[in-house]
Amino acid sequence: AQKVTQAQTEISVVEKEDVTLDCVYETRDTTYYLFWYKQPPSGELVFLIRRNSFDEQNEISGRYSWNFQKSTSSFNFTITASQVVDSAVYFCALRTDGGATNKLIFGTGTLLAVQP
Amino acid sequence: ETGVTQTPRHLVMGMTNKKSLKCEQHLGHNAMYWYKQSAKKPLELMFVYSLEERVENNSVPSRFSPECPNSSHLFLHLHTLQPEDSALYLCASSQATGRSGGETQYFGPGTRLLVL
Numbered sequence: 001a002q003k004v005t006q007a008q009t010e011i012s013v014v015e016k017e018d019v020t021l022d023c024v025y026e027t028r029d030t031t032y033y034l035f036w037y038k039q040p041p042s043g044e045l046v047f048l049i050r051r052n053s054f055d056e057q058n059e060i061s062g063r064y065s066w067n068f069q070k071s072t073s074s075f076n077f078t079i080t081a082s083q084v085v086d087s088a089v090y091f092c093a094l095r096t097d098g099g100a101t102n103k104l105i106f107g108t109g110t111l112l113a114v115q116p
Numbered sequence: 117e118t119g120v121t122q123t124p125r126h127l128v129m130g131m132t133n134k135k136s137l138k139c140e141q142h143l144g145h146n147a148m149y150w151y152k153q154s155a156k157k158p159l160e161l162m163f164v165y166s167l168e169e170r171v172e173n174n175s176v177p178s179r180f181s182p183e184c185p186n187s188s189h190l191f192l193h194l195h196t197l198q199p200e201d202s203a204l205y206l207c208a209s210s211q212a213t214g215r216s217g218g219e220t221q222y223f224g225p226g227t228r229l230l231v232l
Binding site for chain 2: 035037042043044045046047050091102103104106107108109
């Protein structure tokens with residue numbers, strides 16, 4: 001079975017704090033892809049990052065960083081020095097290589113509220 | 117226009133009405149998707165079109181009828197909906213996938229639907 005778990009339903013931080021959003025996935029496939037999306041109040045899902053299962057290098061993009069660990073089936077997302085504009089729902093998603101429909105399995109999302 | 121656009125952004129309809137949601141992508145993709153996002157639930161994939169052929173229908177009730185006239189346009193025709201169909205309907209597009217896998221899906225802003 002394929003599954004994505006985002007155990008943190010809501011997180012509230014004060015501006016400039018660092019925050020880590022957890023994502024744990026389950027799959028038996030050896031080839032798979034992991035994604036993070038941001039959904040601000042406007043509703044659109046904004047693509048942030050894609051990783052494939054063969055690339056465990058961590059990634060940093062400005063204040064965003066991602067920690068991919070196959071040993072714990074986790075793909076965590078850290079925002080450094082958070083800002084009010086980071087307030088949104090963040091979704092982690094999994095896509096395995098088992099079919100032709102590019103089906104994404106989403107977690108339930110983590111609502112991040114950054115207070116000024 | 118750039119990216120993925122959806123119209124209308126908001127829609128209120130009665131249970132006996134017929135309406136259509138429209139999605140257009142300007143990314144040169146050839147796969148398109150409809151998702152439903154209800155409160156407190158993970159995103160649900162409804163339909164997938166790849167190269168203008170429907171390749172996935174996730175047990176969606178027949179009151180939802182998709183149409184993909186070309187690779188840039190996707191419609192969702194609605195008729196005799198129920199109040200529980202009230203949700204955010206998101207459209208996405210990507211490159212069509214074979215087993216190369218992992219093509220990133222880009223989302224539109226969604227149509228917020230309220231069924232009275």
